[in-house]
Amino acid sequence: MADQDTRTPVGIEPPALSVLRWDELPEGPAVVLLDQTRLPSEEVELICADVPALVRAIQTLAVRGAPLLGIAGGYGVALAAARGEDAARAADLLEQARPTAVNLGYGARRVERTHRAAVDGGAPADVAAAAALAEARTLHRQDAEASGRMAQYGLELLAELLPGAGHRLLTHCNTGALVSGGAGTAFAVALEAHRRGRLHHLWVDETRPLLQGARLTAYEAARNGMPYSLLTDSAAGSLFAAGEVDAVLIGADRIAADGSVANKVGSYPLAVLAKYHHVPFIVVAPTTTVDPKTMDGTSIVVEQRSASEVTEVTSRPGVAAGGEGGRTVVAPPGTQAYNPAFDITPPELVTAIVTEEGVISPVTGVGLAELCARSSQVTIS
């Protein structure tokens, strides 16, 4: 893929990506993933035939992105149930695989509750397992529907906030079909703008250290024939200073009750730049990413990842040190590294939060609670 031009001609819809699916294989049921550690050079499927394999896939970011982690968590519990294993234990293992994206635990717990209700109601094991799988499929479908609605709400918001018809949008990390049951979250808004002839340019932050932007967002933008440029994270400031950014669109991994937003590390600096340069900073996330039990940003657990992800560069970021894929050490042996996977943006730096239930702006806890009250999937306590 490295030397192929993967851009799809304008107006041509690319084939849908099979990012995650349930499959009944001859050797038994499995969760089948598009292995995101191998993109963009290889489109390889990873078969997870049991929960430990799925946990490893989550920890190495073969499957990643908050909404998709929720879907994977749901199918993971259904997989345990189909294998006659302890569904509650499976939900624990899946939720503990990565701590920051609330969706992972949400999806796993939601399917586990369905399974437990069936069992408590006297259903035989196969019927309870079927109920769990049906709930995972419902979660998957609801996320796809949420993605479409967020794209519409987000595009309407851009029309309200930005003059003119050609938007120059900056995005961070990857928030497209690779994190969703549908076209994604923030990226889905940019894609809809493109499809409506309203995307002048998409600025894609490479997103060190795992390069979700360079490897995954550029891959999705090319597949969709979008006008885009890749930039190093440290170049974003000069782009704002040059007046080349009309709005920032990012996803989220957990939104606290006060509107604080946990997202890929590097999001907070973009929020500060956006504030300074009077550019809208827009968060796009389904209501399943809102966590009413987390009161504010100080209560969000930020995943700390290994030093090797910073001290080495590799063709397969996220895979544990010593794994496959060429690895080049770029720091002296024994170098320690600070490697938080996420950072926290306070609500006062967020222009708006776009969800499938609508938009809140300015961002307040009350507005968030009212938005989530419309959702069948989140209960604000």
Ligand SMILES: CSC[C@H]1O[C@H](OP(=O)(O)O)[C@H](O)[C@@H]1O
């Ligand atoms: C809209 S969810 C995408 C979200 O997930 C990414 O994190 P990771 O790649 O570590 O799973 C990043 O925070 C994105 O904004």
